[in-house]
Amino acid sequence: MPYEQRIDGRGFDETRPIEAKVGIIKRADGSAMFKIGNTWAYAAVYGPRNLYPRFMQNPERGILRCNYNMMPFSSSGERVRPGGSRRSKEISLVTEKSLLPVLNLEEYPNSVVDVFIELPQTEAGSRCAGICAASMALADAGLEMKDLVSAVSVGKVDDKLLVDLDYSEESYKDGPVADIPIAVTPNSGRLTLLQMDGEVNKSELMKLIEAGKNACMKIYEIQKRALKEKYQEVEV
Amino acid sequence: MNRELRSHIIGLLNSNIRLDGRRLTDYRKPVEAEHDVIKTAEGSAKVRIGETEVMVGVKLEVGKPYPDNPDEGTIIVGAELLPMSNPEFELGPPGIQAIELARVVDRGIRESKALDFKKLCITAGEKVWLVVIDICPINDAGNLLDAASLAAITALKHTKFPAFDGEKIDYKTKTDKSLELEKVPIAVTVIKIGEKLIVDPDTEEEMVVDARLTVSSIEDGTLCALQKGGDFPLTTEDISKMLDIGIEKAKELRKHL
Numbered sequence: 001m002p003y004e005q006r007i008d009g010r011g012f013d014e015t016r017p018i019e020a021k022v023g024i025i026k027r028a029d030g031s032a033m034f035k036i037g038n039t040w041a042y043a044a045v046y047g048p049r050n051l052y053p054r055f056m057q058n059p060e061r062g063i064l065r066c067n068y069n070m071m072p073f074s075s076s077g078e079r080v081r082p083g084g085s086r087r088s089k090e091i092s093l094v095t096e097k098s099l100l101p102v103l104n105l106e107e108y109p110n111s112v113v114d115v116f117i118e119l120p121q122t123e124a125g126s127r128c129a130g131i132c133a134a135s136m137a138l139a140d141a142g143l144e145m146k147d148l149v150s151a152v153s154v155g156k157v158d159d160k161l162l163v164d165l166d167y168s169e170e171s172y173k174d175g176p177v178a179d180i181p182i183a184v185t186p187n188s189g190r191l192t193l194l195q196m197d198g199e200v201n202k203s204e205l206m207k208l209i210e211a212g213k214n215a216c217m218k219i220y221e222i223q224k225r226a227l228k229e230k231y232q233e234v235e236v
Numbered sequence: 237m238n239r240e241l242r243s244h245i246i247g248l249l250n251s252n253i254r255l256d257g258r259r260l261t262d263y264r265k266p267v268e269a270e271h272d273v274i275k276t277a278e279g280s281a282k283v284r285i286g287e288t289e290v291m292v293g294v295k296l297e298v299g300k301p302y303p304d305n306p307d308e309g310t311i312i313v314g315a316e317l318l319p320m321s322n323p324e325f326e327l328g329p330p331g332i333q334a335i336e337l338a339r340v341v342d343r344g345i346r347e348s349k350a351l352d353f354k355k356l357c358i359t360a361g362e363k364v365w366l367v368v369i370d371i372c373p374i375n376d377a378g379n380l381l382d383a384a385s386l387a388a389i390t391a392l393k394h395t396k397f398p399a400f401d402g403e404k405i406d407y408k409t410k411t412d413k414s415l416e417l418e419k420v421p422i423a424v425t426v427i428k429i430g431e432k433l434i435v436d437p438d439t440e441e442e443m444v445v446d447a448r449l450t451v452s453s454i455e456d457g458t459l460c461a462l463q464k465g466g467d468f469p470l471t472t473e474d475i476s477k478m479l480d481i482g483i484e485k486a487k488e489l490r491k492h493l
Contacts, residue, residue, distance in 0.1 A: 025375045026287045027322055027439075038275055042374065044320035067327060072314065072370040073277035073293025077407050079368055082316050083329060116320035118372070120291055121274045 003158035003175060007168050013211055015152060015164040018219065020132070020226035022140040030141025032226070034133035037166060038123035043133035045141040048111035062108030066096040066115045068130055074122045076167070091127045092117075098131050098151065098183040098193035104144045113143065124167045125153045131183050131193065136223050140230070148223055149192060150216035151183035154208040156200050161208055163215045180205070182212045186220035189213060242429075242444040249432040255440055261481055263436040264288075269386055269492045271394040278410070279395025283387040285436060287377035289321075292387035293370050294395045294415075298405060301357070301364040309356020309364035313342035315371035315384065322376040338371060340381055340423065340463045341388050344452035345369075348421035348460035350389065355416065358400075367392070367415065378438040381450050382489070385423035390493055393417050420493065421460050422486040425450040426478040428470065433477055435485055449475065451482025455490070459483075 006012065016037030025031035028044035035041075051057050068091040070080045084092075095117065105113065115137065117130040128151035135149035155165045158175035170179055178198030182191055191209070200208070245255060252260060264286025274280035279294035301308055315338035319325040330338070345351065356365040369391070371384045392415055399409040427437050428447040437445065447466035453459050459479070464470065470478070 025289075025320065027375055027377060028320065031320075042320060046319075046323050049323075067319070069318070071291070071293065071372050072316075072368070073274055073280065073295050076276045079295040079297065079370075082314060082370070114319070116318065118318055118320050118374075120293075120372070121276050123276070 003160050003172065006162070008166065012160055012162045013215065015215055015219070016166065018222050020136065020222050021229075022136050022226050023230045028137070030137045030139070030143070032133045032136035032140055034129050034136065036125055036129050036164065038121060039125050039129045040119065040121040041126065041129040041133040042118045042120065043130065043137040044116045045113065045134075045137045045143070046116075047113040048108040049114070051110060051112035057110040059109050060106070062105035062111040062113060064096055064100050064103060064105065064113050064115065066092050066099065066117065066134065068092045068095055068117045068127065070119045070122060070126070074119045076123060091130070094193055094195065095127065095131055095134065099134055099138065099149055101190075101192050102135070102145045102147045102149055102185055103138065104146065107144065113138070124165055124170050125181070128152050128181050128183070132219060132223060136227060139227055147185040147187045148220060149183050150186055150219040150223060151181065151193060152212055152215045152219060153179060153181040154212040154215070155179045155198065156204060156208070161204060161211060163211050180208060180212070182209065182216075184213050184216040186217055238443055241440060245441060245444055246430040246432070249429060249434070254434065256438060260432060260434045261485065263485070263488070264438070267489065267492050269390045271390050277391075278398055279391040279415070281387045281390035281394070283383045283390065285379060285383045286438070287375055288379055288383050289374040290380060290383040290387045291372045291374055292384065292391040293372070294391045295368045295370070296395070296398060296405070297366040297368060298358065298363055298400065299366045301361065305353070306361040307357045308353035309366060310353060311342065311345055311351065311367045311369060313338045313345070313369045313371070313388070315341070317376070318372055318374075321373040325376070336463070336465070337380060337384060340450055340461070341369070341371065341385050343461040344385055344421040344423050345388065345392070348419045348452065348454050350392065350417055350419045350421055351415065352418050365397075367395070378442050379425060379436050381425045382423055382436065385421070385452070386489060386492070389417075389420055389422070393420070393493065419454045420490065421452045421454055422489050423450050423452045424482040424485040424489065426481050428466070428468070428474060428478075433474070433481060435481060449478045449482070451479055451486070453483050453486050457483045
């Protein structure tokens with residue numbers, strides 16, 4: 001059966017409903033939550049703080065450490081065993097690389113900025129949700145940033161190009177599927193994350209990247225609004 | 237630093253007041269227990285006590301029973317002290333604090349017979365339900381023990397079995413069959429600092445605790461589990477008072493279920 005319409009009735013370039021909030025974890029220096037459809041990410045930032053063991057310290061700049069973790073009950077299938085998997089380690093790595101370009105860590109030699117991303121509930125697009133939450137949490141922590149980072153997955157299901165694949169689309173069986181998570185720095189329009197699983201040709205990929213950038217601009221507005229909302233609450 | 241903090245806290249406690257203005261046996265506000273917060277779990281809850289926030293998810297699995305109890309399912313409680321929730325927590329396998337937390341929650345449920353393990357039997361000697369309870373603190377602003385216990389029992393109360401055809405679990409299909417709670421244990425941790433007894437410590441108070449006693453009790457006040465912690469001993473008078481406070485405050489927490 002050809003893929004004519006999205007199961008939840010969204011437009012092909014439309015994301016699932018998004019909810020974002022900052023400052024939700026009081027003990028952290030910065031924190032945020034980002035929900036897209038049924039995928040839900042928390043991020044907490046600690047630091048810049050002292051880095052031990054000392055041999056890890058860099059006297060020229062601070063380092064960024066990200067950790068992506070799915071809570072044991074966050075998968076719609078079996079329980080996820082606690083502790084890192086190869087998958088979560090790789091996602092931690094690409095998350096780190098997607099956030100590093102917007103930070104100015106020269107100011108904090110020998111220090112570390114820790115970003116902890118926790119997913120209480122997932123249904124596709126969790127690394128992108130984690131990156132969105134993390135970049136808001138970094139801003140909430142008051143770190144100097146050149147830009148925010150917004151992320152979304154784009155892809156191809158059958159012959160349709162779409163934004164923000166859900167689980168049923170990622171696992172579509174009646175035709176080819178490509179799943180492409182990207183992260184964008186909205187103001188400079190550059191990509192800091194690009195991964196791809198599946199099959200797609202070059203011209204489709206270029207179109208998908210454009211569609212992803214457009215979606216990221218909308219996500220960026222939601223992130224900015226959430227950051228401002230925290231301070232409006234204080235005024236009341 | 238702790239010595240100054242300690243003498244300040246004790247000074248206040250001697251005039252029956254806490255750092256944040258509470259009385260000695262007041263819980264922080266709000267106390268809230270929300271259930272069904274996680275769609276991917278068979279049961280879930282998020283509890284807030286003041287700024288402390290803990291999430292608990294329940295997953296149901298089918299496994300082999302223990303040979304000594306072939307017609308009984310069981311519970312498995314795990315706690316991960318997420319480094320997101322407290323600057324002192326580090327990544328890595330559960331440390332002793334996480335293990336104690338999970339075991340105290342486990343014993344409250346197990347020893348109160350909150351669940352009838354025989355009702356978790358599918359085929360004696362072969363297949364039983366395993367109830368896996370995972371504790372994840374979101375923000376640790378003190379008193380994880382009470383918050384996690386309350387979240388665990390709330391999540392269990394609202395747990396539904398997934399469809400099971402005798403071979404495989406279909407996690408996407410939830411049935412309307414609930415886990416039945418026979419009893420509802422509530423844990424209250426009473427803290428001793430100097431000569432004073434308090435409940436629901438915040439982060440600062442936890443730093444200067446002399447001793448603590450976690451008192452788990454059921455509806456009629458029967459005790460089902462205890463755990464003493466802290467570096468200092470307790471007198472029998474202390475214990476008697478702590479049990480009274482624990483049982484009394486449990487009635488209050490019970491209303492939030």
